Amino acid sequence: MKIRLIDIAHARSGDKGDTGNVGVIARKQEYYPLLAKYLTVERVKKHFNGIALGKVERFEIPNLWAINFLLHEALGGGGTKSLKNDAQGKTLSSAMLRMELDIDEKL
Amino acid sequence: MRSRITLAPKAGWDSLSITTTYCMKDKIRIASGQGFWGDLQNAPYDQVTKGPIDYIMMDFLAEVTMSILQKQKKRNPETGYARDLVHMIEHILPICLEKGIRIISNGGGVNPKGCRDAIFSWAHKKGIRNLKIGTVFGDDILGSLDEFSKRGIKLNNMDTGESLDAVRNKVMSANVYFGAWPIVDALNQGAQIVITGRTTDTGLTLAPMVHEFGWKEDDWDRIAAGTVAGHILECGGQASGGNFSADWRSVPDLARIGFPIAEAFPNGEVIITKHENTGGLVSRQTVTEQLMYEIGNPANYITPDCVADFTTIHLEDIGPNRVRMFGVRGKPATDSYKVSMSYLDGYTAIGTLTYAWPDALEKAKAADEILRRRLSDLGLNFDEIRSEFMGYNSCHGPLSVMPNETNEVVLRIGVRGHDHKAVERFGMELAPLILTGPPAVTGFAGGRPKPSEVVAYWPALIPKTAVQPIVEVVEV
The missing domain is CATH 3.30.70.2750 (Alpha-Beta Plaits)
Structure with missing residues (x-):
């Protein structure tokens, strides 16, 4: 079935230089395995095509039902160098939550 | 403890008289008063008046701040710190002195002593006597870059590996990130206010726990617990219902948002809460969102004080606006301090x-x-x-x-x-x-x-042995 990530997760994002981080958190503990299974580096990299120009790193934090992604070269140079309206990647979190997932499981 | 220098100020100083022994408390409350320079002006006042707290910490420094302050100080050597901090302290100090609340902030910027003197001169006018202010400095290494270079300390860019020579002539500010221990020193000497230069945000919250509970430098799990609590408090209202993506409509009365408070216990457990009768929300979800903010590899959250492992944090809702944090594990601190340099x-x-x-x-x-x-x-x-x-x-x-x-x-x-x-x-x-x-x-x-x-920015690492935090506690 097709689901929207925003229905099973919430998120917060921030910056470190030109790297944005997006922490995706399952809304319920039982949703965490779906994040772990479907939120792969490949899927996230494809989703942020044209935004994250560098590599994507992924870290699981099962105790917090969360996965942290680092999106390299995503902030137009970062800091005062960036010409972006969102130079600090504050809205990368909601950009992540736009993702749609095609899952085998039933919710 | 790592070696550090404690300067004895000139007048009225008796190093023996301040070796106070504190009865270990079974709990302390540390309040977040400011999440960044420019945050809600009334937040510190609300924290010290709307309920019981023992400490208030205020984070003022972002990377860009240090270069702005360095520029100000170049024009006028008496500036270079956050003026807002002085105004806020003027607002809350009489209440803090009455209630025994101690104030910790990194708003000293590139001139913590100038900030201290501004507070002293205001206090003097108000007739406040016997005020003890600690300052932490030694983090500003702009004047020592050539000496480091001669000593073979490279300060290469830690992300790209590039040599500092590439930008050396353009560097405007260079600051080492110190951790909690210099602040602990100042608190141990009885400082009621501690003003620092470039100190990590997390160190501001960890320091009072170490001071009150006597945690040892290599008690990595507890040091990590205090560090994680610091990460939760360092962005103010972002942990208590602000910028909450899970369900922002469910957050009551954001107009009167209460900033987060950490109730810390000697065993390293922490309850995140806020004052009663304030707006906002503290829940497992709001705290988890803040834990995700600006982190890299969660298993290695590196500070000067420890390496905290975010994959060991346990959170539990234990009541309305009360979240218990426990089980945090830490690893030994590294041998380096992070240095942040700015250049045009x-x-x-x-x-x-x-x-x-x-x-x-x-x-x-x-x-x-x-x-x-x-x-x-x-x-x-x-x-x-x-x-x-x-x-x-x-x-x-x-x-x-x-x-x-x-x-x-x-x-x-x-x-x-x-x-x-x-x-x-x-x-x-x-x-x-x-x-x-x-x-x-x-x-x-x-x-x-x-x-x-x-x-x-030019991020670099410097051996901890190459720089010394300086702690100075003065009573006027």
Whole structure:
């Protein structure tokens, strides 16, 4: 079935230089395995095509039902160098939550 | 403990008299009073008046702040710290002294002693006596860069490996991130206020726990627990219902948001809460969102005090606006301090124009093309020209969905380059679009976009043995 990530997760994002981080958190503990299974580096990299120009790193934090992604070269140079309206990647979190997932499981 | 220097101030100092022994408390309350320089002005006052607390910590420093303060200090040696902090302390100090609340802040910027003196001179006027203020400095290494170079301390860029020589002549500020221990020193000496330079945000919260509970430097799990608590408090209301993505509508009374408070226990457990009768929300979800903010590898959250492992944090809702944090594990601190240097790297200018219905987006895009053609015809060269269409794609870029019909769109266009004249000329080319471009355009307030300096960062590592935090506690 097709689901929207925003229905099973919430998120917060921030910056470190030109790297944005997006922490995706399952809304319920039982949703965490779906994040772990479907939120792969490949899927996230494809989703942020044209935004994250560098590599994507992924870290699981099962105790917090969360996965942290680092999106390299995503902030137009970062800091005062960036010409972006969102130079600090504050809205990368909601950009992540736009993702749609095609899952085998039933919710 | 690592070696550090404690300077004995001149008058009225008796190092024996301040070796006070504290009865270990079974709990302390540390309140967050400021999440960044420019945060809610009344938050510190609310924290010290709306319920019981023992400490208030206020974080003021972002990377860009240090270079701004360094510039100020160059013009006037008495400045270089956050004036806001002095005003806030003036507001809350009488209450803090009455209730025994101690204040910790890194708002000293590049001149903690100047900040201290400003507080002292205000206190003197108000007739406040026997006030003890601790300062932590030694983090400003701008004047020592050549000496480090001679000693073979390289300060290469820790991300790219590049040699500092590439930007050495342009460096405007250079600061070492110290941790909690110098603050602990000042608290141990009885300081009621501790003003630091570049100290980690987390150190401001960890320090009172170490001071009160006598945690040892290698008690990595407890040090990590205090560090994680610091990460939760360091952005103020962002842990208590602000910027909450899970369900922002469910957060009550954001107008009167209560900033977060950490109730810390000697065993390293912490309860995150806020004062009763304040707005906002503290829940497992709001705290988890803050834990995700600006982290890298969660298993290695590196501070000068420890390496905290976020994959060991346990959170539990234990009541309304009460979240228990336990089980945090830590690993030994590294041998290095992080150094942040700033240098000038060209100029930017950014301007906006607003296009109204009909065909708002199409007209904004046409205006963008006309402007780019004119810049190109003028032979101006930039490192980057960036156009965004606010109302359509300035936040989510290529993920944005094309709207059917927008009422209005803001063209936001910026340039970056090293040629000041070219960047300045760009600013002159924007306004003419109103009379020489597509119709129904407005929003050109504030005049021509002016070139502003790009402050770039050079992160590096320095051996802990190469720099010494200096702690000075003075009573007036």
